[in-house]
Each structure stands twice: as C-alpha cells, then as structure tokens.
Amino acid sequence: MPHQTAFALPVSRYTAGDLDNSFAARGKAQVYFAGSTSSIANSVEIDSSGRVLVAATVGLRGGNCFGLARLLEDGSADLAFGHNGSVIGQFQRGFEAMAGKVHLLANGHILVAGLHYEDTHRTLPALALFDSQGHPVRHFGDNGISVIRLPGNLSLGTRDVWLPPGVPGAEACDVQVLADGGILLLANHHFELADHVGLLIRLTRHGQLDTSFNGRGFVIVRHLLMNSWLSSLMVQRDGRIMVGGSINFPVEGLLARYLPDGRLDDSFAVDGFMAFRAEERGAQVNQVIEMENGDLLCFGSSRDPMHCLAFKLHSNGRPDVHCNGGQPQLLNIGHSGCQWTAARHQVDGRVLAVGATNGGVEADFLLARYLPGGQLDPGFAEGTCWVRTRLGRSLDTAMSVAVQADGRIVVGGYSLDGNYKAVVVRYLG
Numbered sequence: 001m002p003h004q005t006a007f008a009l010p011v012s013r014y015t016a017g018d019l020d021n022s023f024a025a026r027g028k029a030q031v032y033f034a035g036s037t038s039s040i041a042n043s044v045e046i047d048s049s050g051r052v053l054v055a056a057t058v059g060l061r062g063g064n065c066f067g068l069a070r071l072l073e074d075g076s077a078d079l080a081f082g083h084n085g086s087v088i089g090q091f092q093r094g095f096e097a098m099a100g101k102v103h104l105l106a107n108g109h110i111l112v113a114g115l116h117y118e119d120t121h122r123t124l125p126a127l128a129l130f131d132s133q134g135h136p137v138r139h140f141g142d143n144g145i146s147v148i149r150l151p152g153n154l155s156l157g158t159r160d161v162w163l164p165p166g167v168p169g170a171e172a173c174d175v176q177v178l179a180d181g182g183i184l185l186l187a188n189h190h191f192e193l194a195d196h197v198g199l200l201i202r203l204t205r206h207g208q209l210d211t212s213f214n215g216r217g218f219v220i221v222r223h224l225l226m227n228s229w230l231s232s233l234m235v236q237r238d239g240r241i242m243v244g245g246s247i248n249f250p251v252e253g254l255l256a257r258y259l260p261d262g263r264l265d266d267s268f269a270v271d272g273f274m275a276f277r278a279e280e281r282g283a284q285v286n287q288v289i290e291m292e293n294g295d296l297l298c299f300g301s302s303r304d305p306m307h308c309l310a311f312k313l314h315s316n317g318r319p320d321v322h323c324n325g326g327q328p329q330l331l332n333i334g335h336s337g338c339q340w341t342a343a344r345h346q347v348d349g350r351v352l353a354v355g356a357t358n359g360g361v362e363a364d365f366l367l368a369r370y371l372p373g374g375q376l377d378p379g380f381a382e383g384t385c386w387v388r389t390r391l392g393r394s395l396d397t398a399m400s401v402a403v404q405a406d407g408r409i410v411v412g413g414y415s416l417d418g419n420y421k422a423v424v425v426r427y428l429g
Helices: none
Strands: 028-030 038-046 052-060 063-071 086-089 097-104 110-117 122-130 145-147 175-177 183-192 195-203 218-221 228-235 241-247 252-258 273-276 282-290 296-303 308-313 329-331 338-345 351-357 365-370 386-389 394-403 409-417 419-427
Touching (some): 052 419, 063 122, 097 175, 122 183, 183 228, 241 296, 252 296, 252 308, 296 351, 338 365
Parallel strands (some): 038 394, 038 419, 195 228, 228 282, 338 394
Antiparallel strands (some): 028 419, 038 052, 063 086, 097 110, 122 145, 175 183, 183 195, 241 282, 308 329, 351 365, 409 419
C-alpha cells in the first residue's frame, strides 16, 4: 500500500483590515508637494493603472493652494506626473484655494473640485481639469479652470477658519460627473451668520452653467425654511440626484432627492425631504451610498456627543425597520467621540466607511466595513468590524476611501505632527 505524505503549509496571516506592508513604509505614505509647509489629503481615487490620485489643500508660505498628486501602485511618488509627482495651483492668480475632490473621467482626464477663496471670509466653488500627465486641459472653462459665480452672489459661501480640517463646518465640496458629461457640484450660501441654504449646481462638460437644469442651472436646497447645509452628493443609477447634510440648530440630518432636470422628487420621503435625529441627538450626513437593490446607506455622525452614524433607508426614503429597528446606528470608538467622513462600495456590495476618533492626541484613522443590509461586518478586522490606526502624535483624520481592482483599500487623510501632512494608507481588503 503506497504511503501518503502530508505537507503542512504556513498559516496565512492575511486579515482584512490589516495594514498592507507592501505599500510605501509599512502601509503608510506621506504625499509630497514641493515647497509646501503643510498639506491635507481630502480625496483619493484609483486610475486604470492602479495609481493613486490625491486631491489636497496645500499650504505655502503665501497661503493655501489646491494640490493634485499621483502615487505609483507601491506608494512612491509618480515623478512623471506634474512637477516631480504633483501639481500645485490656484483657481485665480493671487487668491488662495483648496482641492476637495478628485474625479477620473472616462477619457483619462482628471477633474479637481475645490474652493476658490474670494477673500479671507468668502468662498466660491471651482473646478480644474487636467490631462493624464497633470497638464491643464485648455478647452475647459478658462484655460482649464472654472470658478462658479451664480447670479446674486448665491454661490458665495463662508470660509471656515475655526474648526480643524475634517470636522463638519461651513466649507463643503462634492462633485459628480454624469453619463452625458455634465457636471454636478455642491455649494452653500450664507445670507448672514444664521441664515444659510444649500445649492445644487449643474454645469456643461466645458464647465459653463447649464441653464437647462431647473431653468437656471442651479437649485436652492432649503427644507421648511430652516437653515440647510449640504455636504454630500450622489447620483443614483436611474439619474436621480441625492444630496445630504444637515438642517436647523442644533443640527438634524438632512436628505433630499431631485430628478435629473432639477425638480424636487416628491416621491422621496415627505415631499422630497427627510430630516432625522439619532437617539434624540443631533445628526450630520457626510456620505450617501446607493446599494445594489436601490436602498440607501447614510454615513456621518451624531452630535453632543459625536459618534459614528450609519442609517439604512429604502429607496423611497423610508427607514428600513429590519436594520436597527429603522433607527440610525451609533458606534462609539475612543474617549472623545468619533465620526464617519466618507464611504465607498466594494464590488461585493459591502461598504467601507472611514473617519476618525476625535480629540487631540486621541484622534486616529478609522476604517470599518458594513454588510449590504446595513450592519457592521464581523468578517472584517477579525470580528471587531473596524480598525483604528495611529499615524502621528495628534489629529490623524481619514477623509476619503477608494478600492483597488484587487480589493485593497486606499485611505487618504492627514496627520498633524508639527504641521499637517497629507498621508495615504493602504489596508488589505
């Protein structure tokens, strides 16, 4: 009788949520912007070659500029992009700026959305378009730049000089590119200190106001004559437009849905709007994700105290009673509260959420995974469902998340260690 020999293979230490030690320095990369004194990564995307695009606020001796950088798949700077791996610029010469979102177009062009600082107190939404090597696309807007000025100064917002980066405040930036090439973006207008509204704006593919949208090119978003502030934008598969943010003082979470032509979708929730609280606390929506079946999963935070918030809704805006009894789910990590700042689908339908714990030296990156049904995923981080990563000595905050084709998770944000430093961290998926 022949003998059989069994070989014991090494036990795999692969765990979803672990730092990917093959990326940069043990999973962590600092993003380099030449000549900068500080930098904050606000958005990350993965291109078709697996490279990481980073949109940032970059501090120079003369003030803030927008930044766009590209990392190779291993986390090193792509020196062929822009100037030694990055582009630093202004939306208008002589004025400060920031970049809040980066979006890849089907033709390989790179759209950056941010804020043009009109002065020390006021902002305007702005866009810049680059080719795949970081050069401006001159036929877009004014030589590659478009600063959005609405009639009556409606697109003027308020610059937030009080809150640290990553904490929901006056400034917001989000952009989506439609199937026909049109561009949607958000703004917030303050008539005065305690009187503000959100704005949903549509532009043509060339960066000009599209007056076919609501007859004016924009919609004023205001619920029940209350103060309304927008922070997130999502286009559903059927073309309807979902916006999220907050209303009122103290704040409540706000969701609203519009039809592709800019009309309010009165089939959503109550006459197109939904406002909610979380366990009798205030709430803020920072990201809305559409699930495969059309349901919605919202991410943000509660207020007083601030805890991570997830809220599952049906496509019609009604709470899903099969998920936490139809109530927002709160997750408390750390001693000083926490929040979700962004979220992203995985190809298998599960959803990644990123954010931070709060409070000086206690502020660390957070990454969690949720199941399609809206519950935390016990298959992530060895059943903990979330991971906490400390990068520096204080104020580490994750601002954006993207997923590579191989399932690895790329998270962008910043770490405060003397000055703010833009960082990208990669986790196993």
